[in-house]
Amino acid sequence: MGRLVSGAVADDPELELVAAVARFSAEIPGLPVRVSTDRHALVDAGARVVVDFTNPGVVMDNVRWAIEQGLDVVVGTTGIGPDDLEEIRSLVDARGGGHGVVVVPNFAIGAVLMQRFAAEASRFLPAVEIIELHHDRKMDAPSGTALATARAVVESRNQPYRGPEEESVKGSRGGDVEGVRIHSVRLPGLVAHQEVILGGPGQTLSIRHDSLDRSGFMPGVLMAIKEVVKRPGLTVGLEPLLGLEG
Amino acid sequence: MGRLVSGAVADDPELELVAAVARFSAEIPGLPVRVSTDRHALVDAGARVVVDFTNPGVVMDNVRWAIEQGLDVVVGTTGIGPDDLEEIRSLVDARGGGHGVVVVPNFAIGAVLMQRFAAEASRFLPAVEIIELHHDRKMDAPSGTALATARAVVESRNQPYRGPEEESVKGSRGGDVEGVRIHSVRLPGLVAHQEVILGGPGQTLSIRHDSLDRSGFMPGVLMAIKEVVKRPGLTVGLEPLLGLEG
Amino acid sequence: MGRLVSGAVADDPELELVAAVARFSAEIPGLPVRVSTDRHALVDAGARVVVDFTNPGVVMDNVRWAIEQGLDVVVGTTGIGPDDLEEIRSLVDARGGGHGVVVVPNFAIGAVLMQRFAAEASRFLPAVEIIELHHDRKMDAPSGTALATARAVVESRNQPYRGPEEESVKGSRGGDVEGVRIHSVRLPGLVAHQEVILGGPGQTLSIRHDSLDRSGFMPGVLMAIKEVVKRPGLTVGLEPLLGLEG
Amino acid sequence: MGRLVSGAVADDPELELVAAVARFSAEIPGLPVRVSTDRHALVDAGARVVVDFTNPGVVMDNVRWAIEQGLDVVVGTTGIGPDDLEEIRSLVDARGGGHGVVVVPNFAIGAVLMQRFAAEASRFLPAVEIIELHHDRKMDAPSGTALATARAVVESRNQPYRGPEEESVKGSRGGDVEGVRIHSVRLPGLVAHQEVILGGPGQTLSIRHDSLDRSGFMPGVLMAIKEVVKRPGLTVGLEPLLGLEG
Numbered sequence: 001m002g003r004l005v006s007g008a009v010a011d012d013p014e015l016e017l018v019a020a021v022a023r024f025s026a027e028i029p030g031l032p033v034r035v036s037t038d039r040h041a042l043v044d045a046g047a048r049v050v051v052d053f054t055n056p057g058v059v060m061d062n063v064r065w066a067i068e069q070g071l072d073v074v075v076g077t078t079g080i081g082p083d084d085l086e087e088i089r090s091l092v093d094a095r096g097g098g099h100g101v102v103v104v105p106n107f108a109i110g111a112v113l114m115q116r117f118a119a120e121a122s123r124f125l126p127a128v129e130i131i132e133l134h135h136d137r138k139m140d141a142p143s144g145t146a147l148a149t150a151r152a153v154v155e156s157r158n159q160p161y162r163g164p165e166e167e168s169v170k171g172s173r174g175g176d177v178e179g180v181r182i183h184s185v186r187l188p189g190l191v192a193h194q195e196v197i198l199g200g201p202g203q204t205l206s207i208r209h210d211s212l213d214r215s216g217f218m219p220g221v222l223m224a225i226k227e228v229v230k231r232p233g234l235t236v237g238l239e240p241l242l243g244l245e246g
Numbered sequence: 247m248g249r250l251v252s253g254a255v256a257d258d259p260e261l262e263l264v265a266a267v268a269r270f271s272a273e274i275p276g277l278p279v280r281v282s283t284d285r286h287a288l289v290d291a292g293a294r295v296v297v298d299f300t301n302p303g304v305v306m307d308n309v310r311w312a313i314e315q316g317l318d319v320v321v322g323t324t325g326i327g328p329d330d331l332e333e334i335r336s337l338v339d340a341r342g343g344g345h346g347v348v349v350v351p352n353f354a355i356g357a358v359l360m361q362r363f364a365a366e367a368s369r370f371l372p373a374v375e376i377i378e379l380h381h382d383r384k385m386d387a388p389s390g391t392a393l394a395t396a397r398a399v400v401e402s403r404n405q406p407y408r409g410p411e412e413e414s415v416k417g418s419r420g421g422d423v424e425g426v427r428i429h430s431v432r433l434p435g436l437v438a439h440q441e442v443i444l445g446g447p448g449q450t451l452s453i454r455h456d457s458l459d460r461s462g463f464m465p466g467v468l469m470a471i472k473e474v475v476k477r478p479g480l481t482v483g484l485e486p487l488l489g490l491e492g
Numbered sequence: 493m494g495r496l497v498s499g500a501v502a503d504d505p506e507l508e509l510v511a512a513v514a515r516f517s518a519e520i521p522g523l524p525v526r527v528s529t530d531r532h533a534l535v536d537a538g539a540r541v542v543v544d545f546t547n548p549g550v551v552m553d554n555v556r557w558a559i560e561q562g563l564d565v566v567v568g569t570t571g572i573g574p575d576d577l578e579e580i581r582s583l584v585d586a587r588g589g590g591h592g593v594v595v596v597p598n599f600a601i602g603a604v605l606m607q608r609f610a611a612e613a614s615r616f617l618p619a620v621e622i623i624e625l626h627h628d629r630k631m632d633a634p635s636g637t638a639l640a641t642a643r644a645v646v647e648s649r650n651q652p653y654r655g656p657e658e659e660s661v662k663g664s665r666g667g668d669v670e671g672v673r674i675h676s677v678r679l680p681g682l683v684a685h686q687e688v689i690l691g692g693p694g695q696t697l698s699i700r701h702d703s704l705d706r707s708g709f710m711p712g713v714l715m716a717i718k719e720v721v722k723r724p725g726l727t728v729g730l731e732p733l734l735g736l737e738g
Numbered sequence: 739m740g741r742l743v744s745g746a747v748a749d750d751p752e753l754e755l756v757a758a759v760a761r762f763s764a765e766i767p768g769l770p771v772r773v774s775t776d777r778h779a780l781v782d783a784g785a786r787v788v789v790d791f792t793n794p795g796v797v798m799d800n801v802r803w804a805i806e807q808g809l810d811v812v813v814g815t816t817g818i819g820p821d822d823l824e825e826i827r828s829l830v831d832a833r834g835g836g837h838g839v840v841v842v843p844n845f846a847i848g849a850v851l852m853q854r855f856a857a858e859a860s861r862f863l864p865a866v867e868i869i870e871l872h873h874d875r876k877m878d879a880p881s882g883t884a885l886a887t888a889r890a891v892v893e894s895r896n897q898p899y900r901g902p903e904e905e906s907v908k909g910s911r912g913g914d915v916e917g918v919r920i921h922s923v924r925l926p927g928l929v930a931h932q933e934v935i936l937g938g939p940g941q942t943l944s945i946r947h948d949s950l951d952r953s954g955f956m957p958g959v960l961m962a963i964k965e966v967v968k969r970p971g972l973t974v975g976l977e978p979l980l981g982l983e984g
Binding site for chain 1: 619620621623625628630631632633634639655656658659660661662663664665666667668669673674675676677678679680681682689690691692693694695696
Binding site: 600601602603605606609612613616617690692693694695696697698699700701702703704705706707708709710711734 | 846847848849851852855858859862863936938939940941942943944945946947948949950951952953954955956957980
């Protein structure tokens with residue numbers, strides 16, 4: 001992911017890649033900078049924004065350090081909980097001076113739109129089921145996106161809904177999240193897909209996202225980099241950057 | 247359609263069916279009123295709202311008459327053009343007194359949402375194609391909904407888009423509406439379906455509406471009847487009734 | 493179903509409707525015969541083939557009677573078990589003379605093909621999951637067709653297959669039939685649909701059947717009527733009539 | 739493709755990679771042999787089977803040479819026409835001794851099954867349309883697979899079929915191949931997909947193949963290598979290797 005983001009930044013005419021940091025130092029063909037193992041390379045190179053795709057164990061230490069250094073920060077690392085968000089908000093507000101942090105759990109614009117549209121439509125079509133389909137190396141089920149979509153639907157719809165629950169083979173009606181059934185398919189040859197089906201009398205509305213590879217995240221990452229410098233304080237999720245209120 | 251709407255109104259606890267008008271007088275099992283051939287039956291019965299599902303040749307005459315009679319009007323008949331809308335607006339405004347007319351080209355909530363979501367998503371994913379699938383007795387192609395969706399996408403997206411245009415078999419790339427390709431499938435066994443596919447690097451977002459029969463229109467019709475009495479002047483489309491701005 | 497079959501027979505240029513039997517006597521508009529309550533009306537009218545769409549409680553008595561009367565029989569009623577099939581085989585063989593009985597659990601040609609193709613493909617792509625989607629008034633899950641498809645896949649594939657089983661929400665991985673996961677979706681606006689997805693490295697193959705209404709059964713019923721007179725003895729399923737061996 | 743096939747052969751426990759030939763000599767990490775630029779390296783290394791993924795300009799010269807050398811040959815290169823097949827058949831038959839050549843236009847097992855199932859089903863459901871969807875860098879339309887599928891359907895169905903032809907936007911009804919309409923979608927985010935929809939009264943049957951990347955070809959390539967040594971003479975297509983007659 002680091003290499004992909006570095007390349008995307010280097011290729012963007014509005015951005016400049018001034019430093020790259022990883023666990024191993026390296027010369028990457030096509031990248032204008034040498035990858036360093038020391039995060040101070042970012043400060044030395046005069047970076048304005050730092051993008052963190054590391055891991056849950058180190059991300060908060062990186063964010064604290066970056067805020068202290070006066071860098072704007074885009075966080076794509078998973079595992080940022082509500083307490084972490086609270087801490088980030090305090091740190092960035094305490095520093096003042098208009099610095100920004102953007103934390104994005106999902107950079108795929110299509111997935112964000114799917115979730116939003118599903119929630120909006122469930123106000124009118126409260127009967128909703130989710131089918132998520134992933135490759136057979138994904139060991140957990142349901143996916144995080146499916147759970148987040150189900151919760152968004154439950155919050156948005158004005159009336160509760162429960163479909164039929166009878167099953168002669170245990171599990172065939174899927175997993176239940178407050179009346180939203182989730183069905184997790186795992187097969188070789190799949191990548192990452194989700195379909196939300198909303199039903200009403202005489203009609204269904206289906207919203208589906210198919211993700212091919214991580215290149216689908218790059219437009220979201222580049223947008224976050226360009227936006228964080230204009231947004232003091234903490235921003236969570238891609239929606240506000242997309243101009244989608246709520 | 248008239249029978250279906252009459253039944254839906256009769257069954258709704260918030261509404262009362264006081265009269266029904268058609269070309270032929272009839273006693274319909276399950277309907278609390280006898281179908282009359284004279285539209286004055288509506289006035290005699292003390293109707294507050296009249297719903298028009300007639301045909302393009304007579305609808306405007308009906309609307310003029312209903313406004314004159316001080317009735318609120320819901321129009322589901324097709325063929326209302328921009329000039330007709332202008333005339334209705336003048337008539338209803340001239341009458342004052344808070345009377346309302348709601349003109350709805352498509353009562354299927356799912357279809358309205360599909361069109362709206364497609365337009366919204368095309369701001370971020372400007373490459374869009376439409377596949378619409380209908381039974382083989384539908385003789386025109388593309389469908390009105392497909393054309394309306396294409397126009398909504400063209401207006402919404404910030405940047406024009408053109409996909410590849412080369413074809414070795416004429417027509418295989420579909421019909422072109424300002425860069426939005428429309429593909430019309432006609433097969434027995436289909437009813438009325440439309441899928442809008444939006445593509446970006448590494449991902450696609452698909453929004454699909456499947457319509458089973460005209461029962462899918464009833465929730466929209468009932469909503470329009472309940473809303474028209476609260477909305478003086480002319481209202482066009484289901485969106486404002488759904489609380490969807492734009 | 494009886495009315496639908498009677499109409500289809502009456503409309504077929506190769507067939508003639510000579511009698512119709514139901515629980516209530518009736519004159520049906522469009523049918524050339526009056527519906528009788530007495531099955532002997534079939535014999536009196538000189539019927540050659542009788543079609544039984546009754547119910548599990550009476551079907552076997554009807555079949556015994558029809559064989560005794562020397563009628564060829566098409567059975568579309570559900571609930572015919574292996575013992576019943578054995579009895580029918582004995583009866584029809586004992587009678588000799590080339591009489592035939594065709595028992596068909598599913599008259600939808602598309603569903604029969606889906607099942608057959610899924611089984612055939614699973615020899616090469618052994619990783620299979622089934623998604624079946626029905627209206628929310630269907631109270632049992634999974635559907636009979638889904639269970640039959642799963643069993644056909646299990647029998648056909650040369651190697652067993654098990655996908656990931658971990659789930660954080662119980663039931664999300666679906667119902668398990670010997671390694672074939674079945675996911676049952678129940679929503680208003682759906683009719684009767686099933687998709688079989690087979691996955692292998694880098695590819696998936698999906699086979700989907702969408703059933704709109706019982707009119708989809710008529711071609712299968714008419715074919716069974718025309719074939720039963722040429723097939724002495726017991727024939728089970730639409731496959732042999734379609735010329736599909738196995 | 740050469741690298742992918744070499745790796746797959748090297749990884750297969752039943753096969754041994756003894757030589758690899760390309761336009762440029764190279765040492766490939768993970769491959770047990772050095773890539774040579776001279777095809778005689780295959781003979782020197784004692785190869786039994788040679789796999790050709792080159793290009794239409796050189797493939798026939800390679801095949802002639804390999805037959806002369808007594809090698810069995812698997813050809814995956816495109817552009818082998820009917821005259822080429824005739825020549826290969828003569829050469830291999832003339833040589834006698836049980837040598838074999840397998841020419842495979844499409845190594846994706848799922849695509850081969852899709853085509854076969856579509857043709858088989860069209861005997862019962864003659865109304866067929868094809869939607870093929872590819873990334874926006876594919877410049878020709880329709881795809882070769884779509885054209886081959888259409889031709890297979892036309893040959894297989896017992897009765898001709900033509901759907902509605904009226905269009906208000908030119909091209910919306912797709913490209914026409916003897917009554918089979920082909921719709922070619924081109925969007926970023928897609929890879930290579932095809933759906934064949936067959937319709938009949940009250941039902942549709944859809945067969946869809948999704949291809950993720952060329953790894954989906956490897957099982958077919960490995961099967962062809964293992965089978966060619968058992969099949970003297972010319973074999974065309976994956977079907978006979980899969981045990982699918984016709």
